Amino acid sequence: xxxxxxxxxxxxxxxxxxxxxxxxxxxxxxxxxxxxxxxxxxxxxxxxxxxxxxxxxxxxxxxxxxxxxxxxxxxxxxxxxxxxxxxxxxxxxxxxxxxxxxxxxxxxxxxxxxxxxxxxxxxxxxxxxxxxxxxxxxxxxxxxxxxxxxxxxxxxxxxxxxxxxxxxxxxxxxxxxxxxxxxxxxxxxxxxxxx
Amino acid sequence: xxxxxxxxxxxxxxxxxxxxxxxxxxxxxxxxxxxxxxxxxxxxxxxxxxxxxxxxxxxxxxxxxxxxxxxxxxxxxxxxxxxxxxxxxxxxxxxxxxxxxxxxxxxxxxxxxxxxxxxxxxxxxxxxxxxxxxxxxxxxxxxxxxxxxxxxxxxxxxxxxxxxxxxxxxxxxx
Numbered sequence: 390x391x392x393x394x395x396x397x398x399x400x401x402x403x404x405x406x407x408x409x410x411x412x413x414x415x416x417x418x419x420x421x422x423x424x425x426x427x428x429x430x431x432x433x434x435x436x437x438x439x440x441x442x443x444x445x446x447x448x449x450x451x452x453x454x455x456x457x458x459x460x461x462x463x464x465x466x467x468x469x470x471x472x473x474x475x476x477x478x479x480x481x482x483x484x485x486x487x488x489x490x491x492x493x494x495x496x497x498x499x500x501x502x503x504x505x506x507x508x509x510x511x512x513x514x515x516x517x518x519x520x521x522x523x524x525x526x527x528x529x530x531x532x533x534x535x536x537x538x539x540x541x542x543x544x545x546x547x548x549x550x551x552x553x554x555x556x557x558x559x560x561x562x563x564x565x566x567x568x569x570x571x572x573x574x575x576x577x578x579x580x581x582x583x584x
Numbered sequence: 585x586x587x588x589x590x591x592x593x594x595x596x597x598x599x600x601x602x603x604x605x606x607x608x609x610x611x612x613x614x615x616x617x618x619x620x621x622x623x624x625x626x627x628x629x630x631x632x633x634x635x636x637x638x639x640x641x642x643x644x645x646x647x648x649x650x651x652x653x654x655x656x657x658x659x660x661x662x663x664x665x666x667x668x669x670x671x672x673x674x675x676x677x678x679x680x681x682x683x684x685x686x687x688x689x690x691x692x693x694x695x696x697x698x699x700x701x702x703x704x705x706x707x708x709x710x711x712x713x714x715x716x717x718x719x720x721x722x723x724x725x726x727x728x729x730x731x732x733x734x735x736x737x738x739x740x741x742x743x744x745x746x747x748x749x750x751x752x753x754x755x756x757x758x
Contacts, residue, residue, distance in 0.1 A: 459672020
């Protein structure tokens with residue numbers, strides 16, 4: 390891990406992770422995320438295991454990644470890479486997250502088109518729905534972890550609950566909910582002083 | 585061939601730029617374009633490819649690569665990959681640059697504080713929406729609930745949980 394002078398955009402003295410470390414971290418994220426739940430894996434790797442960001446930085450990156458169109462988790466990888474190491478970091482995280490799954494999907498695609506049928510058949514799809522059920526739990530469990538550490542006070546708690554229920558249960562479109570709740574949350578943050 | 589590549593590029597670049605809030609929202613649009621408009625594949629093939637893209641690790645929008653592969657071989661896969669992930673990644677990079685430059689601005693601290701509860705809400709929402717969207721038997725709900733608690737309160741490795749989840753459904757006979 391090279392020690393570099395603190396980049397101007399970082400507020401605290403900090404040793405940025407090497408490009409190889411970023412690449413390896415995102416290879417492991419991309420290759421572990423069977424059945425979805427990528428966000429859980431990203432937080433686990435980037436915040437919990439490696440300490441490259443804190444929860445608040447991760448959460449702003451996550452929210453901003455949803456505001457930009459495109460696959461959220463690829464966006465999040467690019468955001469984290471840019472945050473930590475600029476363009477090169479963005480490329481390292483992007484490549485780590487997408488290259489191994491890309492190769493795998495090309496091989497699976499070639500097998501499928503070559504055999505004119507599903508490799509693995511029904512047991513694959515049963516195993517898949519089991520992993521899907523777990524992946525949902527990983528996302529919800531990540532939410533609980535984040536909420537226990539990150540929510541201080543009634544107003545942020547209400548904001549979290551409103552976002553979760555209006556999108557996740559009532560099925561309102563994410564972008565409309567964000568268009569309302571981000572300004573509301575901004576007003577609340579301006580109103581209260583940091584703890 | 586060139587025409588197909590251009591069609592692929594245009595389709596996925598356009599869809600990735602309207603996919604606000606994640607890539608999975610545009611999968612019905614991919615299906616419509618690939619099956620009904622361009623006849624690159626049949627409806628059955630599309631469903632199979634969707635299952636394959638979910639079975640494979642990595643981002644769910646990788647289905648674009650499979651559609652490109654069917655429509656125009658490896659070149660089609662490459663074009664689809666670049667179109668699906670390139671423009672949005674450049675947009676995020678621009679936003680992140682701006683964000684980094686504002687590191688010491690007082691407003692960024694306020695925005696960070698404001699985005700935290702919203703981001704936590706979206707984490708819950710993504711799990712809840714998935715649970716709502718998939719056909720769930722009682723056993724699957726039980727697996728989801730157990731995973732939620734185990735992942736939140738212990739440090740058991742998630743790969744182990746994935747394996748247990750898959751094995752449970754396989755043993756229960758689907």
